[in-house]
Each structure stands twice: as structure tokens, then as C-alpha cells.
Amino acid sequence: xxxxxxxxxxxxxxxxxxxxxxxxxxxxxxxxxxxxxxxxxxxxxxxxxxxxxxxxxxxxxxxxxxxxxxxxxxxxxxxxxxxxxxxxxxxxxxxxxxxxxxxxxxxxxxxxxxxxxxxxxxxxxxxxxxxxxxxxxxxxxxxxxxxxxxxxxxxxxxxxxxxxxxxxxxxxxxxxxxxxxxxxxxxxxxxxxxxxxxxxxxxxxxxxxxxxxxxxxxxxxxxxxxxxxxxxxxxxxxxxxxxxxxxxxxxxxxxxxxxxxxxxxxxxxxxxxxxxxxxxxxxxxxxxxxxxxxxxxxxxxxxxxxxxxxxxxxxxxxxxxxxxxxxxxxxxxxxxxxxxxxxx
Amino acid sequence: xxxxxxxxxxxxxxxxxxxxxxxxxxxxxxxxxxxxxxxxxxxxxxxxxxxxxxxxxxxxxxxxxxxxxxxxxxxxxxxxxxxxxxxxxxxxxxxxxxxxxxxxxxxxxxxxxxxxxxxxxxxxxxxxxxxxxxxxxxxxxxxxxxxxxxxxxxxxxxxxxxxxxxxxxxxxxxxxxxxxxxxxxxxxxxxxxxxxxxxxxxxxxxxxxxxxxxxxxxxxxxxxxxxxxxxxxxxxxxxxxxxxxxxxxxxxxxxxxxxxxxxxxxxxxxxxxxxxxxxxxxxxxxxxxx
Numbered sequence: 001x002x003x004x005x006x007x008x009x010x011x012x013x014x015x016x017x018x019x020x021x022x023x024x025x026x027x028x029x030x031x032x033x034x035x036x037x038x039x040x041x042x043x044x045x046x047x048x049x050x051x052x053x054x055x056x057x058x059x060x061x062x063x064x065x066x067x068x069x070x071x072x073x074x075x076x077x078x079x080x081x082x083x084x085x086x087x088x089x090x091x092x093x094x095x096x097x098x099x100x101x102x103x104x105x106x107x108x109x110x111x112x113x114x115x116x117x118x119x120x121x122x123x124x125x126x127x128x129x130x131x132x133x134x135x136x137x138x139x140x141x142x143x144x145x146x147x148x149x150x151x152x153x154x155x156x157x158x159x160x161x162x163x164x165x166x167x168x169x170x171x172x173x174x175x176x177x178x179x180x181x182x183x184x185x186x187x188x189x190x191x192x193x194x195x196x197x198x199x200x201x202x203x204x205x206x207x208x209x210x211x212x213x214x215x216x217x218x219x220x221x222x223x224x225x226x227x228x229x230x231x232x233x234x235x236x237x238x239x240x241x242x243x244x245x246x247x248x249x250x251x252x253x254x255x256x257x258x259x260x261x262x263x264x265x266x267x268x269x270x271x272x273x274x275x276x277x278x279x280x281x282x283x284x285x286x287x288x289x290x291x292x293x294x295x296x297x298x299x300x301x302x303x304x305x306x307x308x309x310x311x312x313x314x315x316x317x318x319x320x321x322x323x324x325x326x327x328x329x330x331x332x333x334x335x336x337x338x339x340x341x342x343x344x
Numbered sequence: 345x346x347x348x349x350x351x352x353x354x355x356x357x358x359x360x361x362x363x364x365x366x367x368x369x370x371x372x373x374x375x376x377x378x379x380x381x382x383x384x385x386x387x388x389x390x391x392x393x394x395x396x397x398x399x400x401x402x403x404x405x406x407x408x409x410x411x412x413x414x415x416x417x418x419x420x421x422x423x424x425x426x427x428x429x430x431x432x433x434x435x436x437x438x439x440x441x442x443x444x445x446x447x448x449x450x451x452x453x454x455x456x457x458x459x460x461x462x463x464x465x466x467x468x469x470x471x472x473x474x475x476x477x478x479x480x481x482x483x484x485x486x487x488x489x490x491x492x493x494x495x496x497x498x499x500x501x502x503x504x505x506x507x508x509x510x511x512x513x514x515x516x517x518x519x520x521x522x523x524x525x526x527x528x529x530x531x532x533x534x535x536x537x538x539x540x541x542x543x544x545x546x547x548x549x550x551x552x553x554x555x556x557x558x559x560x561x562x563x564x565x566x567x568x569x570x571x572x573x574x575x576x577x578x579x580x581x582x583x584x585x586x587x588x589x590x591x592x593x594x595x596x597x598x599x600x601x602x603x604x605x606x607x608x609x610x611x612x613x614x615x616x617x618x619x620x621x622x623x624x625x626x627x628x629x630x631x632x633x634x
Binding site for chain 2 (some may be wrong): 019278317323
């Protein structure tokens with residue numbers, strides 16, 4: 001087990017190296033001039049007075065792939081991810097600022113997906129082919145087919161447009177005034193945590209209110225997937241002998257389901273949680289754009305629209321790290337929960 | 345035939361089939377349903393006037409006009425062609441790539457299999473949506489470029505599924521029998537391995553058509569997909585973003601700008617999801633009892 005862990009941890013930098021090469025080579029499809037243009041605001045207005053060729057060779061944009069890659073990776077190793085023109089700050093600072101917001105969104109969404117999926121899946125399996133199960137089947141089919149941005153827009157129209165509650169954005173204007181004031185200390189970068197640590201309960205409540213709709217919007221599809229997985233896995237487990245034994249012992253049905261059957265059917269949930277994290281990171285790009293929520297997803301979208309490749313490279317690298325680490329954690333969790341799985 | 349009968353006995357499957365049939369007819373008869381009146385490419389949404397405010401449904405434009413005078417009805421009818429094009433081209437190409445990579449890799453085994461699977465892992469270790477966003481930025485705007493971007497990263501699931509199928513099929517007795525009869529490996533692969541392992545890939549494909557259309561709509565929505573004015577459902581929802589909340593006294597005043605395109609995407613994707621789910625139930629005997 002420990003040997004396996006060390007092996008996996010040693011593989012981590014290798015995977016990241018290849019991933020960074022893949023992403024870097026994608027960006028290299030752009031011509032040197034296109035990559036330069038990002039750094040020259042109002043290029044059209046200034047016109048021909050810009051010494052494009054000189055600048056391209058000055059920053060080494062026309063050098064071969066491996067030279068540019070090596071330069072870039074060296075800078076990354078020193079924590080320098082470059083300057084992001086679209087965010088008007090260094091990429092590292094931008095990520096520090098936007099990433100926590102996305103994590104908060106993902107945690108909120110994850111809570112809905114896992115808690116909701118397991119609860120509803122159990123309910124479907126225990127009411128197999130009865131009304132609840134059939135209704136859930138229809139609902140999950142709709143959930144899988146409903147794009148995040150459409151669901152998000154509908155939520156926005158209904159809750160904000162018609163009911164006038166749960167506005168878009170990250171927080172209200174008055175909360176922003178407080179948060180960016182000097183006296184508000186940013187301990188963790190996570191707004192929910194920081195507002196609690198600063199004792200600003202009103203801000204905590206305000207931020208939470210802004211989180212609900214985006215979290216709902218992008219968990220709907222994953223919630224449907226999770227519900228189906230839990231349902232079919234639990235149905236399978238309920239047929240096993242040990243469940244019959246538990247029932248024969250005279251245990252209450254709720255104990256049989258919750259303590260015996262459900263625990264043994266949650267392995268597929270662990271298996272899929274790795275790919276769920278990847279899907280959530282992707283979904284964040286769409287949902288954050290819909291709700292004008294300033295997180296990493298929106299940062300990537302804005303950067304992409306502005307051909308801001310330092311920002312794209314930096315955030316891709318961060319995403320790569322998160323996913324590789326998540327997959328490692330999932331694999332380890334797997335061995336802990338299922339004694340029949342051994343890692344070599 | 346038996347399977348086909350089973351498919352059409354399932355009400356959900358039939359609903360999906362009808363939805364897809366409906367959109368297929370709309371796509372095929374687009375020039376009749378919504379004739380183009382301009383000299384531009386028919387795939388550019390017809391504009392009636394250039395009003396900056398949306399115009400409610402009228403005789404001329406049954407679903408109304410969105411800001412800029414774009415005819416919503418026209419966009420939806422021609423957008424169905426875009427949806428089919430994206431879905432079918434992307435899924436058929438990724439399917440072939442995935443089946444070949446995953447199938448050949450695991451059939452031959454050894455170092456080749458290892459290399460292919462490591463590449464697949466690498467591609468899988470990155471969110472699909474973000475990879476496609478980056479790629480379509482690099483390639484530039486346009487639905488064709490979006491299709492290329494989707495193909496470049498879309499094959500990974502097929503490769504994985506195909507690989508695991510082939511791994512079990514190639515150990516079967518009939519494959520050994522074919523070897524002992526002296527068949528060559530290419531023939532065994534094409535005649536025995538592929539037809540016996542491709543069903544689960546097909547199920548994945550029918551679910552994927554919906555997903556790919558959904559993703560391309562999402563990308564058009566955030567403005568990195570189709571070029572402005574192109575008949576694409578995601579883009580039409582993007583047009584409606586500024587009109588979502590209506591006016592203060594009537595929040596629903598511009599409902600038609602987002603209602604019709606949303607229904608179009610939703611029903612199209614749901615059609616494929618229902619068909620895929622039913623196909624899986626019918627083709628996979630293990631799933632039937634659930």
C-alpha cells in the first residue's frame with residue numbers, strides 16, 4: 001500500500017509535465033503575432049508604429065517549441081505564471097482570487113449532488129417500480145437532458161425576475177463595499193469562511209444566498225446521474241444474501257437499508273466522484289458565466305474570448321493538478337472502503 | 345428484430361424516437377418550412393429589420409424577433425440542421441477513432457496498448473469542456489472548427505469502453521477457433537472482434553449525440569462557438585441573455601426570446617437520451633430487470 005502510494009506520488013509530476021506539454025502545444029498553434037497581440041492594447045489605434053517583428057524576437061515567440069516550453073516551465077517552477085491581460089493582474093494573483101470562489105461553488109454543488117443523489121437513489125431503490133421510482137426516472141431523464149445554462153437561465157428568470165429573490169453575482173453591492181474595505185481580513189480567501197471569521201454574519205448570509213442558484217444549476221445533471229447510480233447499485237445489493245440474513249435477524253427495515261445495504265452499495269459513488277470533479281470544473285465555466293459569478297470558470301471564459309493564453313495555461317495547469325490529485329485520493333479511498341481491492 | 349420490437353414497446357424509447365423523427369423532418373424540410381429570402385447563406389439567421397428591442401410574435405415571424413431583428417422561428421428551423429450536423433459528425437468520427445484506438449490497442453496488447461491507454465488517461469485527466477474551449481479558441485470561430493475541437497477530445501470514452509470489451513472478447517473460444525483455422529489477425533479483428541464488442545459503444549454513441557449538441561450549444565452560448573448570426577440554438581439563447589429579466593413591471597415580457605430556443609435544445613437532447621437509455625436496456629440483458 002505504502003509502496004503503491006509512493007509510486008503514484010512519483011508519477012504525479014510526470015503526468016503534470018505531459019499535461020502541461022499538451023496544453024502548451026495547443027496554444028502554440030496560434031501564430032507568434034496572435035500571441036503577441038494580447039499584450040498590446042489598442043493595437044488597431046496605434047497601427048503600424050508597433051515594431052511587431054522586433055517584439056516577437058525580443059520575447060522569443062518565434063523560437064522552436066521546446067525552447068519556449070522550457071522557458072515557460074522554468075518560470076512556472078518559480079511560481080511565475082505570467083501576466084493576464086484580461087484580468088489585468090498576474091495570473092497567479094488572479095487564480096488566488098478566483099479559485100476559492102469556484103471551490104465554494106463546487107462544495108455547495110457537491111453537497112447537493114452527493115447528499116441529494118444518495119437520498120433520492122435510496123428512496124427510488126426501496127420503492128422500486130412504485131410511483132416515486134417512476135417519477136424519479138422521468139425527473140432524472142429531464143435532468144440529464146437539460147443543459148446547465150438553460151436551467152440556470154430559467155432559475156434566474158423565476159427566482160430573480162419573477163420572485164425577486166436570489167440575485168445573480170457573487171454578493172450584493174453593499175457586501176462588496178465591506179469585503180474590499182481595509183478592515184475586512186482575508187484569512188483564507190474563501191468568502192464564506194472569511195465572513196464568519198470576521199464575524200460578519202450578514203455577509204455570510206448574503207454570499208450564501210448568491211451561491212444557491214449557481215450550485216443548483218450545475219448540480220442538476222450530476223444529481224440525476226448520481227441518483228441513477230445509487231439506485232441501480234442499491235437494487236443489486238438488496239438481492240444479496242447478507243441483506244436477507246439481516247432481515248431474517250429481525251432488524252428493522254431502515255437499519256437493514258441504511259446500515260447494511262446502502263453502505264455496501266456506495267462503491268460506485270466513490271468511483272464516479274473523480275470524474276464528477278472534472279465535470280464540475282468544466283460546468284463551472286458555463287454556470288459562472290450565466291450567473292456573472294466571478295470564479296475561475298468565468299476567468300477562463302473571459303481569458304479564452306480575449307486569447308489571453310497565459311491565463312489559459314495557468315488555470316489549465318491548476319485544473320490538471322486538482323484532477324490528478326483527486327484521482328489519486330479516489331483510488332486510495334477505494335482500497336480503504338473495499339477490502340477486496342488491492343493496489344499493486 | 346426481437347430487440348427492435350422490444351425497443352418500440354418501451355414508451356420512453358418511442359417518445360425519444362418521435363422527438364428525433366420530428367427534428368429530422370424539420371431539418372430535412374428546412375428550406376420549405378422557413379424559406380430563405382436573402383442572398384446570404386441560408387444558415388445565417390434571417391433578419392427582419394434591425395430593431396434593438398425584441399419584437400413579439402407576429403404573422404411574419406411566428407416566434408418573434410430577438411434583438412437585432414433575428415427571426416427566432418427561422419433560426420430554430422435551420423438550427424436543427426446545425427444540431428444534427430454537430431451531433432452526427434462528431435459522434436461518428438469520435439466513434440471510429442475511439443474504436444480503432446481502443447480496439448487495436450487492446451487486441452494487439454503490449455507496448456502499443458500501454459501507450460494508447462496512457463494518452464487516453466492524459467486526455468481524460470482534463471475537463472472536456474475546458475479542453476474544447478481552449479481548442480476552439482486556438483482554431484478560431486465557426487461551427488466547423490468547433491466540430492474539430494469536439495472530435496479531438498471526444499474519442500476518449502469510446503477508446504476506454506472498446507478496450508475493456510475487446511479485452512474480454514479476445515479470450516473467447518471462437519476467437520481461438522478462428523486463429524486455429526488460420527485466419528489472419530486483421531480479418532479476425534474486423535470480422536469477429538469488432539462486431540461482438542461494438543454494442544456498448546453504440547449505446548454510448550446514441551447518448552453522446554445529445555451530449556455533444558449540448559456542449560456545442562453551451563460553447564456557442566458563452567460566445568466561443570458559432571460565428572455571430574449563424575443558425576445555432578446555443579447562440580440564440582446567448583442573444584436572449586439581455587432580455588431574460590424583462591422590464592420591472594413585466595419580467596416575462598420577452599419570454600419568446602429564450603423560451604423557443606430552450607425548448608428546441610431540450611427536446612432534441614432528451615430525444616437522444618431516451619433513445620440511448622432504451623437501447624441500453626434492450627441490448628444489455630443484465631439491465632432489463634432493473
